[in-house]
Amino acid sequence: MTNEGPLTDPSEGNEPETPARFPIGPDFLIAIGVLVFAGAVYYVTTTFHTVPRALVRGMQPAVYPRFLVGAMVVLALILAFAAWRRRGTDTWQPAPPILTLYTAIALVATVALLPTLGLLPVLVLFCAVLPVLWGQRNPIAIGAFAVIFPLIVYGLFGGLLGVRFPAGILSGIL
Amino acid sequence: MDNILLGLQVMTQPAAIIAVVVGTLIGVAIGSLPGLSATMAVALLLPFTASMELVPAIGMLAALYCAATYGGSITAILINSPGTPAATATALDGYPMAQKGEAGRALGIATVASTIGGILSLFVLLLAAPALAELAYDFGPPEYFGLALFGLSMLSAISGKSTVKNLLGGVLGLLIATVGSDFTTGVQRFTFGSHHLLDGIDFIPVMIGLFSISELLVQCSNAFQKRFIIASDAARLPSRDDFRRVWKTILRGTGIGTLIGVLPAEGGTVGSLIAYSQERRFSKRPEDFGTGVIEGVAAPESANNAATGGAMVPTLALGIPGSSTTAVMIGALMLHGLRPGPILFIEQPTFLYSIFGAMLLANILFFGIGLLGAKVFARITLIPVGFLWTSVFVFSVVGAYSLEQGMTDVWIMLIAGFLGFLLRRWGFSPAPIIMGLVLGEIVENSLKQSLLIFGGDWFGFFGRPIFVLFFVMTCLGLFGPLIGKLFRMGRRAPNLEAKAGSGSGTE
Numbered sequence: 173m174t175n176e177g178p179l180t181d182p183s184e185g186n187e188p189e190t191p192a193r194f195p196i197g198p199d200f201l202i203a204i205g206v207l208v209f210a211g212a213v214y215y216v217t218t219t220f221h222t223v224p225r226a227l228v229r230g231m232q233p234a235v236y237p238r239f240l241v242g243a244m245v246v247l248a249l250i251l252a253f254a255a256w257r258r259r260g261t262d263t264w265q266p267a268p269p270i271l272t273l274y275t276a277i278a279l280v281a282t283v284a285l286l287p288t289l290g291l292l293p294v295l296v297l298f299c300a301v302l303p304v305l306w307g308q309r310n311p312i313a314i315g316a317f318a319v320i321f322p323l324i325v326y327g328l329f330g331g332l333l334g335v336r337f338p339a340g341i342l343s344g345i346l
Numbered sequence: 347m348d349n350i351l352l353g354l355q356v357m358t359q360p361a362a363i364i365a366v367v368v369g370t371l372i373g374v375a376i377g378s379l380p381g382l383s384a385t386m387a388v389a390l391l392l393p394f395t396a397s398m399e400l401v402p403a404i405g406m407l408a409a410l411y412c413a414a415t416y417g418g419s420i421t422a423i424l425i426n427s428p429g430t431p432a433a434t435a436t437a438l439d440g441y442p443m444a445q446k447g448e449a450g451r452a453l454g455i456a457t458v459a460s461t462i463g464g465i466l467s468l469f470v471l472l473l474a475a476p477a478l479a480e481l482a483y484d485f486g487p488p489e490y491f492g493l494a495l496f497g498l499s500m501l502s503a504i505s506g507k508s509t510v511k512n513l514l515g516g517v518l519g520l521l522i523a524t525v526g527s528d529f530t531t532g533v534q535r536f537t538f539g540s541h542h543l544l545d546g547i548d549f550i551p552v553m554i555g556l557f558s559i560s561e562l563l564v565q566c567s568n569a570f571q572k573r574f575i576i577a578s579d580a581a582r583l584p585s586r587d588d589f590r591r592v593w594k595t596i597l598r599g600t601g602i603g604t605l606i607g608v609l610p611a612e613g614g615t616v617g618s619l620i621a622y623s624q625e626r627r628f629s630k631r632p633e634d635f636g637t638g639v640i641e642g643v644a645a646p647e648s649a650n651n652a653a654t655g656g657a658m659v660p661t662l663a664l665g666i667p668g669s670s671t672t673a674v675m676i677g678a679l680m681l682h683g684l685r686p687g688p689i690l691f692i693e694q695p696t697f698l699y700s701i702f703g704a705m706l707l708a709n710i711l712f713f714g715i716g717l718l719g720a721k722v723f724a725r726i727t728l729i730p731v732g733f734l735w736t737s738v739f740v741f742s743v744v745g746a747y748s749l750e751q752g753m754t755d756v757w758i759m760l761i762a763g764f765l766g767f768l769l770r771r772w773g774f775s776p777a778p779i780i781m782g783l784v785l786g787e788i789v790e791n792s793l794k795q796s797l798l799i800f801g802g803d804w805f806g807f808f809g810r811p812i813f814v815l816f817f818v819m820t821c822l823g824l825f826g827p828l829i830g831k832l833f834r835m836g837r838r839a840p841n842l843e844a845k846a847g848s849g850s851g852t853e
Contacts, residue, residue, distance in 0.1 A: 229530035230794030306732030
């Protein structure tokens with residue numbers, strides 16, 4: 173025996189809460205970002221010097237980058253169109269953990285301090301700090317790693333391969 | 347033949363052998379560490395090889411490439427965490443085998459399949475690369491432009507992510523390659539008055555940043571993760587019965603891996619997934635796949651290692667990278683003053699055979715290492731991630747600094763790393779950017795030279811049959827999937843009409 177009656181949604185009137193539908197997904201925003209970037213690049217190409225026609229070899233210096241800008245615009249429009257068609261279904265990535273920010277700050281600080289403090293002190297400092305940030309709690313392991321590893325790297329590159337690193341505060345010793 | 351013997355003879359020098367042994371050991375170790383890829387390892391080791399002789403330097407990197415591809419299988423089998431993306435398919439049956447107490451058997455199958463796949467693909471490299479180079483020797487700028495366009499069109503398949511984003515990444519790489527003085531006119535482009543940028547942006551720090559620093563930031567999400575290894579017996583050689591079951595699988599996987607490796611795309615990963623799915627499709631018991639069958643380990647492992655030899659064919663013969671790792675290898679060759687392509691075969695005829703020898707030796711070495719030391723290498727994954735990623739950053743900084751012994755490259759590396767992290771969060775893959783950066787010079791130079799030849803007439807390209815061939819292949823590569831979709835829709839429409847027609851007839 174089959175049900176010949178009209179098809180009805182059994183959950184009608186008691187609809188589960190649907191996830192929030194975003195009118196635009198992340199790809200749409202990325203496409204807009206790419207278009208803005210392409211516009212900025214195009215503007216920069218207008219500041220390039222032009223060369224006299226007799227000296228042009230193939231094309232003016234600005235032409236090729238402008239082709240690339242054109243390709244970027246076309247691809248960004250395709251991305252935007254595709255994102256618009258599937259609007260409401262795109263998901264947003266969760267924010268990265270706060271550790272990412274701390275790590276990024278540690279990386280920038282290391283590179284910024286390198287010329288002033290010198291490679292070896294900076295590496296020792298970095299090798300002591302980052303493992304702690306990443307959850308290491310064994311002081312002996314951290315201490316041994318922070319001293320031995322930078323010394324090996326310094327010896328390998330500075331001693332064996334002859335790379336001259338900034339000595340910084342140890343310039344009188346190294 | 348003389349060149350083959352000479353090339354292999356070069357590889358018998360102690361320095362070259364040591365370099366290959368070191369490259370293989372580092373490769374297996376890095377390959378077994380989830381998060382550290384062969385590409386990243388080659389990029390990190392690149393500055394270190396700058397002061398070495400050519401053959402040991404490239405031999406070390408080539409050995410690392412082969413060994414890291416194999417090393418990925420160890421952790422795929424023992425901890426269900428593929429060390430490299432190319433070992434993703436291996437985990438599907440390797441880990442269930444390990445859970446059933448057959449880890450040693452799975453490791454043995456993976457080792458044998460990887461070795462056979464790797465070695466057979468090297469013979470393809472030996473035969474195909476010189477033939478391809480000879481063919482390409484008559485290429486002029488228009489043909490090179492067509493070839494580079496084709497290589498760029500293959501970027502759409504370089505990673506499993508969005509095709510459009512892959513292409514956007516490639517264009518971004520091409521754009522970064524234009525920074526500096528224009529090579530024909532000397533006009534400065536995108537230098538913003540900085541003398542540091544006059545010579546352009548060196549792609550080695552960009553590579554290190556995109557692959558290492560961005561991965562370090564991504565790994566912050568896994569900083570407190572603990573890994574556990576399944577207890578394993580020693581890896582052992584497959585029994586006669588096992589070998590009888592998988593030898594055809596290995597040959598099929600090798601064929602697929604080599605073929606896909608030759609195409610300028612992410613050969614190993616795609617090749618291993620295709621080999622796995624093909625094996626499953628043609629299996630008499632496809633339902634067993636995923637439960638721990640040896641064919642499910644042999645197929646992807648033979649394919650991903652075969653892809654290493656395949657990927658070297660366009661890299662060496664044409665200068666078009668066959669994978670993201672070989673894109674970095676092109677950087678290594680350029681660092682040593684070589685330009686991969688047909689001319690390389692004339693100027694350095696023995697060089698190809700030295701690379702062949704290095705990769706052959708690496709395959710033999712990781713066969714031994716895999717059987718004897720897989721358990722030891724698996725324990726590397728227990729190194730706390732805090733120490734591991736700190737070391738990666740230290741090597742990145744020191745490597746980038748060593749290139750020019752200045753801070754500019756270090757800052758470029760760091761900026762590229764942050765940019766790479768953001769781009770990865772937005773669904774972009776770093777590999778197309780690097781490919782674009784590597785191919786940038788060839789694309790612009792060959793385009794400008796072609797226009798000079800044609801007197802500025804763009805239609806001149808279409809008078810060159812080889813360019814037309816590449817152009818058609820490029821169009822098919824870019825629009826093929828769309829054409830296929832339209833074709834399928836077109837075929838479905840009459841069927842639907844027919845069904846509707848027959849349906850209405852019965853009503």
